[in-house]
Amino acid sequence: MKTKLLLFLCLLATIPGFAQMGTIDKQNFKTVALSKDQAGNLIIKKWVVPIRYKVYTGKVAYSSTEIDSIFSQVKALTSLDIAPAKSEDEVNFSVFLGGKNDFGAQIPSAIAQSFSQLGGTYYKFNGKGEIYQAIDLITVPNFSDQLAARSAIRKSIIKLFGFFTPLENYPTSVFYSQNNNVVKFDSYDIFLIRLLYGPRFTPGMTAEQLDEVLGKM
Template sequence: MKNLSLIFLVLLILQNATAQKLTPSEVKAFKAVALTFDNPLSRTLIIRKWSTPIYYKIYGTENAEYDKAVQQEAASAFKQIRQLTGLQIKQVMADDSVNFKIMIGEPAKLAGLLSPELLSYFKKGGMFYYTTNQSGISSITSIVNPKQYTQRPHVRTIVQIQIGNGIGLFGKITYTDNSIFSATPTVLPINFKPEDALRIKTLYNPKILHGMTGKEVDEVLKGIE
């Protein structure tokens, strides 16, 4: 009965996210998280999103209980994203097919799994690294550092943040503390908050395209019901 109630709650959240139209404040929040600079030398903000299936793998280096916690939280987050977006998302074991890597461990302990460039980036405090091509996001590498996230609620929060960022919502909202996309997130619940679900679903509206500028997004959002 408890499981049925949980399923109903998830479906209700997803239904509400589907039915809502973005208010002016939600448009502002969506653009804040969905638009990022085209490149370090550019002042043009653009949309980034996946147009290919996501094949994710979790590389565990800690104890079995911690690895299992990350696995479960990632599976829950990806399931909700799959329902919201229609993206094809699958956990895989073969390294040659992975395009979304979640690595558990301190950066120094992951040297054998990372290129020298990525190892240096993560040692300097980076949380995730992405690449893109003309079609969209092409790869994500993220790290869950067990020394920083020791309790299960904190593991859930960092996994949701990294996966939420990894689907293309890289920006931060500075005026709220209760969101996957907050600059200062609090502990997050298992099920995405309705406002976060709405932002995720909006990004993957078929009318929102990879590479769109802010002005182009404004025009599209006017017509989204």
């Protein structure tokens, strides 16, 4: 699986369309990569520290195999240190599958209040724009079918890697704002993920600084 993914990425790098970014590509990247800090300024937020994730299952059992696959794919695309947590103490990315009342004190009530009937996401970042904690709740039983649940899981996990603003103009993307039952990263998603986690863009970078870099691409 990993070998096939790496081969795909090598092929992707040779696609002429991604060799030079067009105006729409740059705008799409700005849309997904920028979000507000505590002062309301648009900045880049991304992970730098190692990610140790754990999947918690509520009353309805759900296999974590696909979630492990998603994290594995993101690891390959971002070069982040991502692995399942070996103990509760090291968990900094929690994925809860079930209703918010299924997990008691594991999800603080102040956080749970901000989640909808379908779940939600929560994260913390420091003054440098570095994300260091993430909570993802997906109320699997409330989705219309398994495909919709699988799509929601993938979309919410990748969102917590710094892609907090959805796209409105790319219906086949995992970043699309509406439900689209996407259960894999397409080539454009891969392009955007790799771009954010490439060396050109650092946590805390402002919209103006991002524009300056994009102007040279």
